[in-house]
Amino acid sequence: MTTEIIDKNELHKMDPVFGQESFDNHEQIVFCNDKDTGLKAIIGIHNTVLGPSLGGTRMWNYTSEWDALNDVLRLSRGMTYKSAISGLNLGGGKAVIIGDAKTQKTPELMLKFGEFVNSLGGKYITAEDVGMQTSDMDLVRTVTPYVTGLSESLGGKGNPSPITAYGVFMGMKGAAQFTFGSDDLEGKVVYVQGIGNVGEALVERLSKDGAKVFISDINRDKLEEVRDKYNVKIYEGNDLYSEEMDIYAPCALGATVNDQTIGKLKTKIIAGAANNQLAVEQKHGKMLRDKGIIWAPDFLINAGGVINVYAELENYDRKEIMRKTEHIYDTTLEILKNAADNSITTYQAAYNIAQARIDERKNQK
Numbered sequence: 001m002t003t004e005i006i007d008k009n010e011l012h013k014m015d016p017v018f019g020q021e022s023f024d025n026h027e028q029i030v031f032c033n034d035k036d037t038g039l040k041a042i043i044g045i046h047n048t049v050l051g052p053s054l055g056g057t058r059m060w061n062y063t064s065e066w067d068a069l070n071d072v073l074r075l076s077r078g079m080t081y082k083s084a085i086s087g088l089n090l091g092g093g094k095a096v097i098i099g100d101a102k103t104q105k106t107p108e109l110m111l112k113f114g115e116f117v118n119s120l121g122g123k124y125i126t127a128e129d130v131g132m133q134t135s136d137m138d139l140v141r142t143v144t145p146y147v148t149g150l151s152e153s154l155g156g157k158g159n160p161s162p163i164t165a166y167g168v169f170m171g172m173k174g175a176a177q178f179t180f181g182s183d184d185l186e187g188k189v190v191y192v193q194g195i196g197n198v199g200e201a202l203v204e205r206l207s208k209d210g211a212k213v214f215i216s217d218i219n220r221d222k223l224e225e226v227r228d229k230y231n232v233k234i235y236e237g238n239d240l241y242s243e244e245m246d247i248y249a250p251c252a253l254g255a256t257v258n259d260q261t262i263g264k265l266k267t268k269i270i271a272g273a274a275n276n277q278l279a280v281e282q283k284h285g286k287m288l289r290d291k292g293i294i295w296a297p298d299f300l301i302n303a304g305g306v307i308n309v310y311a312e313l314e315n316y317d318r319k320e321i322m323r324k325t326e327h328i329y330d331t332t333l334e335i336l337k338n339a340a341d342n343s344i345t346t347y348q349a350a351y352n353i354a355q356a357r358i359d360e361r362k363n364q365k
């Protein structure tokens, strides 16, 4: 083995799994295949130092298996830091099922997937993510106990999205306190990109707080419905990133903060629900910092959902769920101050705290 520096693209070709850009010392990656049901899934277990890995299952029509692998690697890693920073005794994991949830998700396929989850003996606990519903988790529960996000009748804690939205709102207020010296969002211009389960619940809170909310989504019917319900404005332009605003709230897809968008951004704060908002964390975290844009780390402020499902495992009640989620305000403020005091990115400040908790536990073992 030579010691010369190897180009990352070359490494990618030589070592297609461990050399993957998104590979970050994941403990285990499980490829699940079943000819009869057509199941093709990947379970990514990033880290189990703090506890069993927990994270949702996403069903998505990936353009390639590489995309699916990349997604599960990034998402499972994100779960490690999300749970660590939220003080939960959970590791990070995630699963992806390759296929169209609308046309290819059958009960047989979900049961087979549940059997694969079960075969891991609790090292990975699944939950809902994009393309999944509570009823799917209820079905998976018939073949494995290693599943959360169940119906309330089965001991579940119900839809996590309003809790996620509450956490994002708290993180946004913490970021506003840090940036503007007040957490009052009245009159602040907020663009919410994606008004699905979380986005809509966030819009509700923002409009109650008197923020000037603009919404964007690819679903026109939904836009009109949410506009009428909360008296907010639909963004009719075609380049949201270039607009003057106080807060940009990405609540649809990941990686919207990237080489193309950062140059255009005029926002003062980014705080939203989407996972993996920064296309490349270190690089884009630094670019935001250089521009003076405050980024509230996604894995911190969108943790309400995992706090909600963790309650199913630890048996705590709604009051405790809300208390833990509300605490996101204080943690956000602490991290933003820490980043400013130490001249590091907010991503790095959040990551350091999460990693320190993992290292501490590792050293105790």
Ligand code: NAD
Residues within 6 Å of the ligand: 130, 160, 161, 164, 193, 194, 195, 196, 197, 198, 199, 216, 217, 218, 219, 222, 251, 252, 253, 254, 273, 274, 275, 302, 303, 305, 306
């Ligand atoms: P959702 O599927 O209910 O909503 C997503 C919305 O984004 C949809 O209305 C969709 O039409 C819209 N959308 C898709 N592409 C878009 C685009 N290019 N521009 C604008 N809008 C677009 O999902 P959700 O549960 O609300 O989750 C939103 C985000 O938050 C996801 O990235 C998810 O991973 C993340 N998240 C969700 C939770 C949760 O509890 N649901 C928890 C943590 C993180």
